[in-house]
Amino acid sequence: DQQVKQNSPSLSVQEGRISILNCDYTNSMFDYFLWYKKYPAEGPTFLISISSIKDKNEDGRFTVFLNKSAKHLSLHIVPSQPGDSAVYFCAASVWGENQFYFGTGTSLTVIP
């Protein structure tokens, strides 16, 4: 059973607007969350993370929000740029364990 779910396989956004990518998880033990970005023919690259002691982490145009009670996290990209077009994966883990659990990814297209 999937412990991390990204229910939107794809998302299209106009350049300059906000992109919001969502992720839900089922395991309440998860306490560390990451977003990865993947371009075609490349491996995923780390984008931003958040631990469960925070509800928000910001890095430039990227902000991750964590709602522990809803077991939900989201990635906001503002303003969106065409170079942001990629597949975005969220991942979760229990800190100290060997395993990250990944979602199936959301393909973001930013339209110029």
Next chain:
Amino acid sequence: ETGVTQTPRHLVMGMTNKKSLKCEQHLGHNAMYWYKQSAKKPLELMFVYSLEERVENNSVPSRFSPECPNSSHLFLHLHTLQPEDSALYLCASSQGLAANEQFFGPGTRLTVL
């Protein structure tokens, strides 16, 4: 070379073939991982090596056999695979197991005929 490299990038093999996937990391990390990504499925962790010792084997069939001769290299030996094993195989590395992030290679796209 920098980062994590994987060879070959594409591989087509028959069910009776034996082949190997290679991963090399140039980051000085001490943990390495094999993941499988099938179409429309999340990345599935297959194996974890820390300091060249296997610490995780997620119920992977024995037709997949990993090898970690040193902290920079990781192999996945393939033997008598099935068509459903066709997938993208990703290697990753990290500094320590409880790491903030893992660094991924570009993957090997495997097709089993």
